[in-house]
Amino acid sequence: MTTTKDSPNVQLDFVEIVAPRLWMSKTYKTTYVGNAAPAAALNVSSPLSGWYDCGSIKAVKMPVAKTVRDYMRGVPQTSRKQWEVSRTAQITFNTSDLSPYVEALINGQTVFNTMATPHWHVASYMGLGHKVAIVAGSPTGFAEYDILVCASPSNASINTSMNMAVCESVSASILTLEGGGFPIIMAVGDHVRKVNRVAFKDVMGTNTVRSAMLFWDDVVDSDGDIHIQHAVYFPKLQNFTGQDLDFKSETEEYESSITLAAQAVEMTFDDGNTGYDFYKKWVLAY
Secondary structure (H helix, E strand, O other): OOOOOOOOOOOOOOOEOOOOEEEEEOOOOOOOOOOOOOOOOOOOOOOOOOEEEEEEOEEEEOOEEEEEEEEEEOOOOEEEEEEEEEEEEEEEEEEOOOOHHHHHHHHOOEEEEEEEEEEEEEEEEOOOOOOEEEEOOOOOOOOOOOEEEEEOOOHHHHHOOOOEEEEEEEEOOEEEEOOOOOOOOOOOOOEEEEEEEEEEEOOOOOOOOEEEEEEEEEEEOOOOOEEEEEEEEEEEEEEOOOOEEEOOOOOOOOEEEEEEEEOOEEEEOOOOOEEEEOOEEEEEEO
């Protein structure tokens, strides 16, 4: 069984408690604001619709800070009442992944892809639609290690698409991608194009609100089936910091440190009550 214990790469199949996994969306997603919870174990190889797998992350912290004021009376003065006047929540983590879409998502950025001329239509896909496809014609413009982008056939959608992967091989009309392939499954008729340059846009004064799902497996049997999983769902996040790259010695790879600020959202909980909270946390049994 392959795990992300020692190598936090996006394409690996399982995640253990030592390496929690992060999925993020490009927008605010209300998927679990109601009392719903994931119906099946969160599968690294198949993210939920509209979510991008950002790989395993390290040094995760979820601090919640409260400001409480006391009403003091008596000699000596003692606290008689307390009021909570403010509360904030964050999620902080380190990542070693610099895939373009991961970098854009964790930094609250958008992308603009500058592409080469050739483009190819997805005629069909084989097995996992993330990784292998049959494209119409022979994709002679593609070579190993090219960055490719896949989106619906319009310049606007493909120029700003985060659905990027690296070419592993091209054989006749069969295109195979490195690792887990495109983060969003290919659709028949989509365009696949080679990317010459990815520009990251982070305009001052803008707030990009996104959602995140942090999860890790607790019990995985000998067949690789997940039986107990922990998940934390943040419906509304925006960046508190930008990317802080830390290039260490030759014996330790670089890390990028990120802090995301959570905003409270009115949610419905499993007991039917509603209230404002920063996240939902579950222990999921399957």
